[in-house]
Amino acid sequence: MAARVPVQVSPPEVAASVRALTRRFGDRTVLDDLDLEIARGEFVALLGRSGSGKSTLLRALAGLDDEVEGGLAVGESVAVAFQEPRLVPWKRVRANVALGLARGDARARAEAALAEVGLTERADAWPLTLSGGEAQRASLARALVREPGLLLLDEPFSALDALTRITMHRLVLELWSAHRPAVLLVTHDVDEALLLADRVLVLDEGRIAHETAISLPRPRHRDHPDLVSLRTTLLAALGVSPEGTA
Amino acid sequence: MSVLELETEVRAGARPGPRPQSRRLPGRSWHRWISPLVLVVAWQIASATGLLPTRLLAAPSTIAATALDLVRDGTLPTAIAVSLQRVLAGFAAGAVAGVGTALVAGLSRAGENAVDPIMQMLRALPFFGLIPLFILWFGIGETPKVLLVALAVSFPLYLNTFAGIRGVDGKLAEVARTLKLGRAQLVRHIVLPGALPQTLVGLRQSLGVAWLALIVAEQINADAGLGYMINDAREFLRTDVIVVGLLVYSALGLLTDALVRLLERRALTWRREFLSR
Numbered sequence: 001m002a003a004r005v006p007v008q009v010s011p012p013e014v015a016a017s018v019r020a021l022t023r024r025f026g027d028r029t030v031l032d033d034l035d036l037e038i039a040r041g042e043f044v045a046l047l048g049r050s051g052s053g054k055s056t057l058l059r060a061l062a063g064l065d066d067e068v069e070g071g072l073a074v075g076e077s078v079a080v081a082f083q084e085p086r087l088v089p090w091k092r093v094r095a096n097v098a099l100g101l102a103r104g105d106a107r108a109r110a111e112a113a114l115a116e117v118g119l120t121e122r123a124d125a126w127p128l129t130l131s132g133g134e135a136q137r138a139s140l141a142r143a144l145v146r147e148p149g150l151l152l153l154d155e156p157f158s159a160l161d162a163l164t165r166i167t168m169h170r171l172v173l174e175l176w177s178a179h180r181p182a183v184l185l186v187t188h189d190v191d192e193a194l195l196l197a198d199r200v201l202v203l204d205e206g207r208i209a210h211e212t213a214i215s216l217p218r219p220r221h222r223d224h225p226d227l228v229s230l231r232t233t234l235l236a237a238l239g240v241s242p243e244g245t246a
Numbered sequence: 247m248s249v250l251e252l253e254t255e256v257r258a259g260a261r262p263g264p265r266p267q268s269r270r271l272p273g274r275s276w277h278r279w280i281s282p283l284v285l286v287v288a289w290q291i292a293s294a295t296g297l298l299p300t301r302l303l304a305a306p307s308t309i310a311a312t313a314l315d316l317v318r319d320g321t322l323p324t325a326i327a328v329s330l331q332r333v334l335a336g337f338a339a340g341a342v343a344g345v346g347t348a349l350v351a352g353l354s355r356a357g358e359n360a361v362d363p364i365m366q367m368l369r370a371l372p373f374f375g376l377i378p379l380f381i382l383w384f385g386i387g388e389t390p391k392v393l394l395v396a397l398a399v400s401f402p403l404y405l406n407t408f409a410g411i412r413g414v415d416g417k418l419a420e421v422a423r424t425l426k427l428g429r430a431q432l433v434r435h436i437v438l439p440g441a442l443p444q445t446l447v448g449l450r451q452s453l454g455v456a457w458l459a460l461i462v463a464e465q466i467n468a469d470a471g472l473g474y475m476i477n478d479a480r481e482f483l484r485t486d487v488i489v490v491g492l493l494v495y496s497a498l499g500l501l502t503d504a505l506v507r508l509l510e511r512r513a514l515t516w517r518r519e520f521l522s523r
């Protein structure tokens with residue numbers, strides 16, 4: 001078994017710092033000597049082919065993987081929202097959001113977080129009765145109520161319909177501007193990355209193979225000429241030729 | 247509703263459309279009473295015409311009258327009270343033992359290695375076969391009867407609670423980890439509630455065998471209780487009393503089952519609202 005990674009608290013200017021991170025499953029090396037730094041308050045999107053190791057990297061940052069090798073330094077507070085909302089089915093929505101908060105004002109904080117994601121009316125609902133979008137918003141509220149320094153999102157919108165996804169993009173931007181956590185958003189959707197992120201990374205062969213900073217102000221329009229050319233570049237980095245060409 | 251069915255429904259995803267009202271059609275339920283009624287009437291006629299001798303089986307009317315007499319003279323209430331006490335004591339002891347060992351085995355590998363092999367070995371024992379040993383060890387008083395019930399009750403509860411704990415969704419355990427829940431909180435908020443549906447399945451099974459174990463235990467050497475009443479009636483060829491005893495056993499069994507259902511409805515509201523929409 002690999003040596004456990006010492007998780008140090010990172011210096012104040014970075015939210016997370018990864019040095020020479022390696023993860024093997026048997027003889028397959030999924031993350032290979034990977035370096036990554038995320039600044040405080042920075043919104044980073046991570047693209048990559050299916051199976052390229054995006055979730056593996058995110059789980060390592062979340063402290064869910066005890067068998068990674070290399071250096072990993074994340075700030076004191078990390079929160080995660082997964083692709084499936086993973087709400088605890090036997091706790092009402094409010095209790096889900098308040099789970100793990102120190103007693104005292106837990107209820108009030110949970111309600112404030114639910115109000116922020118527009119779920120006040122559903123606070124007393126059972127998770128299994130929520131729609132997909134509602135469940136994902138509850139999951140976001142549960143992550144944000146902890147005021148994380150680093151918010152990890154693993155394809156949180158990929159199961160939602162296109163309209164709900166647009167609403168969720170707005171919501172995430174609003175929440176991000178209000179609380180300013182650093183965000184690492186794993187996604188398959190190049191447009192989602194372009195519309196939301198300060199920096200877009202492409203993971204390939206176990207490393208960050210491509211990196212683009214986007215300085216356009218938000219809200220962005222997907223037809224902006226800068227984004228159009230970036231899209232072509234990113235798709236090429238992902239090994240996909242843009243539509244219309246063969 | 248089994249956990250399995252539930253899971254398929256959950257996976258089936260989004261919103262199931264309005265479901266066909268196949269469950270129970272209220273207007274027609276009396277149809278189901280016709281055949282049992284016909285049977286009782288036929289039985290009564292057979293008894294009245296001498297086709298079915300009382301020595302083999304008393305007439306329904308006689309049984310009803312006897313039941314009334316047994317209630318009036320206090321025989322039946324006393325017998326029920328004695329039997330109920332045995333079942334309750336045995337059930338309580340068995341439930342504590344079964345759930346307790348399941349927690350020990352379910353919550354740690356070391357606990358599992360220590361407890362599970364023993365439980366699996368004991369489970370393989372035909373526990374009614376233990377009666378001679380129990381009599382040797384504990385005499386013929388209340389202890390062997392209560393212990394037999396306790397033993398019978400503990401296994402379904404152990405097996406189901408253990409399976410329930412181990413079946414808790416690992417993804418929720420990960421959530422607990424990202425939410426920085428401690429071990430005690432993990433157990434309290436995730437593991438135990440997650441295991442509860444399966445534990446309730448075990449509870450129903452164990453109540454079923456509790457009555458069975460009681461009947462067997464009371465056959466051997468009782469001087470009070472329903473089993474004693476039945477055995478005593480056999481000596482005097484009172485088939486009416488025997489049937490009354492059997493009916494009471496089954497009524498008590500149904501009653502406890504209904505209690506567990508009630509408990510299930512209350513404890514698993516989070517599922518019920520989902521399933522019934």
Ligand SMILES: Nc1ncnc2c1ncn2[C@@H]1O[C@H](COP(=O)(O)OP(=O)(O)OP(=O)(O)O)[C@@H](O)[C@H]1O
Nearest residue numbers: 025026030048049050051052053054055056057188
């Ligand atoms: N626990 C595990 N045991 C063995 N192999 C694993 C395990 N977890 C992940 N892998 C493998 O590691 C590789 C990367 O998986 P990962 O889930 O990180 O991919 P991903 O980039 O998130 O893919 P997707 O976009 O489809 O979610 C995959 O090939 C996967 O099969």
Ligand SMILES: [Mg+2]
Nearest residue numbers: 054055056154
């Ligand atoms: Mg993934």
